[in-house]
Amino acid sequence: MNLKVRLFNAASQLMSDGSIKDRLSDSYKLHMLKLDPNSILNKEIRSRFDMLANKLGDEDSCKVRARKLSKKEAEELAVIILEMSMIAHEKNSKFGPKLIEEDQPKVSIPKFLKKN
Secondary structure, three states: OOHHHHHHHHHHHOOOOOOHHHHHHHHHHHOHHHOOHHHOOOHHHHHHHHHHHHHHOOOOOHHHHHHHOOHHHHHHHHHHHHHHHHHHOOOOOOOOOOOOHHHOOOOOOOHHHOOO
């Protein structure tokens, strides 16, 4: 899975049900930790990734570390994930392939919304 898709999925995870701390740790554990830090060529994304890794640690410790954060700290780290996703999806981004139709969920448009 490419960087853009993984960051999009991490950002989407933040919008699920649960406390901000649980959503943050799930987003980090399920999506961010699957990234190879050495493959992140964009300096803005890499510096944010390093900041997250420093705060949340590895797969075994991220849940506990997230729970120890204040609500404000957890929100700030969630914003960092959203920023990473936004940077990766900029129109003129020079790294990684653009999202293609195969990466996007298949959505059927109801007939009443289609133009005839």
